[in-house]
Amino acid sequence: MKLYNYFRSSASFRVRIALELKGLAYEYLPVHLVKGEHKQPHYAAVSPSLLVPTLVTDSGEALGQSMAIIEYLDEVHPQPPLLPTDALGRARVRALAQLIACEIHPLNNLRVLKYLVKELKVEEEAKNGWYRHWVRTGLEAFERELAQLPPGTYCWGDTPTLADCCLVPQIFNGQRFNVDFSGLPRTMAAFDACMRHPAFQKAQPSSCPDNEG
Ligand SMILES: N[C@@H](CCC(=O)N[C@@H](CS)C(=O)NCC(=O)O)C(=O)O
Numbered sequence: 001m002k003l004y005n006y007f008r009s010s011a012s013f014r015v016r017i018a019l020e021l022k023g024l025a026y027e028y029l030p031v032h033l034v035k036g037e038h039k040q041p042h043y044a045a046v047s048p049s050l051l052v053p054t055l056v057t058d059s060g061e062a063l064g065q066s067m068a069i070i071e072y073l074d075e076v077h078p079q080p081p082l083l084p085t086d087a088l089g090r091a092r093v094r095a096l097a098q099l100i101a102c103e104i105h106p107l108n109n110l111r112v113l114k115y116l117v118k119e120l121k122v123e124e125e126a127k128n129g130w131y132r133h134w135v136r137t138g139l140e141a142f143e144r145e146l147a148q149l150p151p152g153t154y155c156w157g158d159t160p161t162l163a164d165c166c167l168v169p170q171i172f173n174g175q176r177f178n179v180d181f182s183g184l185p186r187t188m189a190a191f192d193a194c195m196r197h198p199a200f201q202k203a204q205p206s207s208c209p210d211n212e213g
Contacts (some may be wrong), residue, residue: 001026002056004046007208010105010169012053012068016208017165018070020199022077026055030210033110040164059096064088067101070162082162093156096145096163100170104138108173135174136170139184146186155190168194172205 003019003026005012015042019026031052033065038050046062047054053067056062063069074082083090108131116122116130146155156162171191174181181188194200205211 002029003027004029004031004043004056005039005052005065005192006031006055007205007211008173009033009052010173011051013169013172013203013205014066014101015053015073016067017160017168018073018082020082020202021160021165022073022083024073024077024211028209030208032210036052037059046063049119054154055148067097069092070165074162080159081161082165092149093161093163096142097161097166098168099138099142099145100163101174103141104135104170107134117178127188131177132174132179135170135177135179138185139170139174139181139187143184143187143209146190151186153190160194163168164190164200167191168204181211 001019003015005031006140023139026030027075031043032141033052037043038047038052044050045202046056047064049064051064053066054064055067059140063072066078069207070082083093113127122130129211149156152158155158155167167187168191171181171188206213
């Protein structure tokens with residue numbers, strides 16, 4: 001398999017975690033987002049949506065959207081599972097994952113932040129305020145959701161799931177923008193547990209070949 005991705009991209013990071021959790025080898029193909037490599041013809045041929053990550057399967061199929069990629073990996077390589085065996089558990093885990101992937105991340109994507117600055121002429125500090133506001137608001141909701149669920153080591157239960165694949169990159173991203181993570185005990189306990197797991201360590205930006213520090 002090949003993974004087109006960028007060390008700092010949180011959607012890419014989600015897929016790297018899933019690959020590491022499942023012990024799957026892959027070729028790392030860097031796409032430098034800040035240099036706009038995702039908009040160049042060679043990458044557009046792979047990803048018409050001009051987004052990372054893209055997973056290219058062993059049979060040469062290019063797949064976009066991190067959540068779809070992770071669910072594909074989970075179906076094709078079921079061990080260890082990233083979704084619970086019961087329908088209700090799967091719905092809970094997907095809801096947590098989507099709270100991050102659909103409610104938080106799209107508001108803070110590179111192209112959204114660029115649009116705020118370049119087109120709407122928002123000052124750097126106001127842009128950072130936008131970022132911090134939406135991440136903090138989303139994580140507070142995430143914490144309230146976790147508080148309703150049975151206690152566990154990770155977001156759901158005692159093994160990492162799709163929800164953890166989404167949470168960890170969002171926290172990493174938030175750290176870069178100095179988001180306040182206080183008062184989020186369940187969320188940060190799950191994050192800390194993940195960071196003690198070797199798969200999350202191997203997938204993190206500082207472990208990536210294109211890491212710029
Ligand atoms: N929902 C997509 C999001 C993909 C996405 O937005 N990727 C970002 C990096 S995290 C990207 O390629 N951004 C390019 C841009 O904003 O121009 C997924 O989960 O894969």
